[in-house]
Amino acid sequence: MPEPPYYAVIFSSQRTPGEAGYGDMAERMVELASGQPGFLGVESARDGGGFGITVSYWRDLEAIAAWRRHAEHRVAQERGRSSWYAHYELRVAQVERAHGGPAG
Amino acid sequence: MPEPPYYAVIFSSQRTPGEAGYGDMAERMVELASGQPGFLGVESARDGGGFGITVSYWRDLEAIAAWRRHAEHRVAQERGRSSWYAHYELRVAQVERAHGGPAG
Numbered sequence: 001m002p003e004p005p006y007y008a009v010i011f012s013s014q015r016t017p018g019e020a021g022y023g024d025m026a027e028r029m030v031e032l033a034s035g036q037p038g039f040l041g042v043e044s045a046r047d048g049g050g051f052g053i054t055v056s057y058w059r060d061l062e063a064i065a066a067w068r069r070h071a072e073h074r075v076a077q078e079r080g081r082s083s084w085y086a087h088y089e090l091r092v093a094q095v096e097r098a099h100g101g102p103a104g
Numbered sequence: 105m106p107e108p109p110y111y112a113v114i115f116s117s118q119r120t121p122g123e124a125g126y127g128d129m130a131e132r133m134v135e136l137a138s139g140q141p142g143f144l145g146v147e148s149a150r151d152g153g154g155f156g157i158t159v160s161y162w163r164d165l166e167a168i169a170a171w172r173r174h175a176e177h178r179v180a181q182e183r184g185r186s187s188w189y190a191h192y193e194l195r196v197a198q199v200e201r202a203h204g205g206p207a208g
Contacts, residue, residue, distance in 0.1 A: 012147050053148075055116070087204070087205070091201065092199070093112050093197035099194055102191050103189040103191060
């Protein structure tokens with residue numbers, strides 16, 4: 001990851017019950033996003049109750065807009081709204097500061 | 105949640121094995137943060153492998169700075185670094201756009 005500023009897309013969602021091809025799609029979207037111009041990284045966690053947060057990181061708003069319009073991603077977005085998610089929120093945010101590292 | 109702009113603190117972490125009082129602390133921190141000036145909301149997910157993402161939302165940078173300095177929160181931060189987390193990343197980002205809602 002570069003130093004800030006860069007962008008984060010925060011996607012939080014509640015899954016509907018049942019698999020319905022979700023795992024394969026999620027894996028494919030990470031693979032596909034990773035190859036897009038301006039992609040910086042992605043991290044994701046989903047709990048046992050089906051609530052999940054995925055944060056993807058991008059160089060700029062143009063990279064995010066291009067990814068949103070990607071044909072295969074659009075199909076996944078549509079299936080997400082129609083079957084995989086009971087509820088979702090998507091936020092676009094500019095990362096201003098970052099720090100971290102090994103703890104302990 | 106208000107309309108953007110507002111701020112997000114994206115905290116991703118890998119837990120060390122063992123409980124060591126973590127659950128009680130996490131619950132207490134949510135309770136405590138919720139009472140702080142400028143707090144807007146929080147969402148959190150941790151997967152079965154101990155990787156988690158917590159995103160808290162705040163009115164402005166001043167609210168974030170005050171929460172970072174909160175005495176009880178500082179104790180939790182210290183225990184986080186010394187025992188609960190194997191690795192963590194913390195990012196402060198300004199939310200520029202948000203949308204979502206029920207899917208399906």
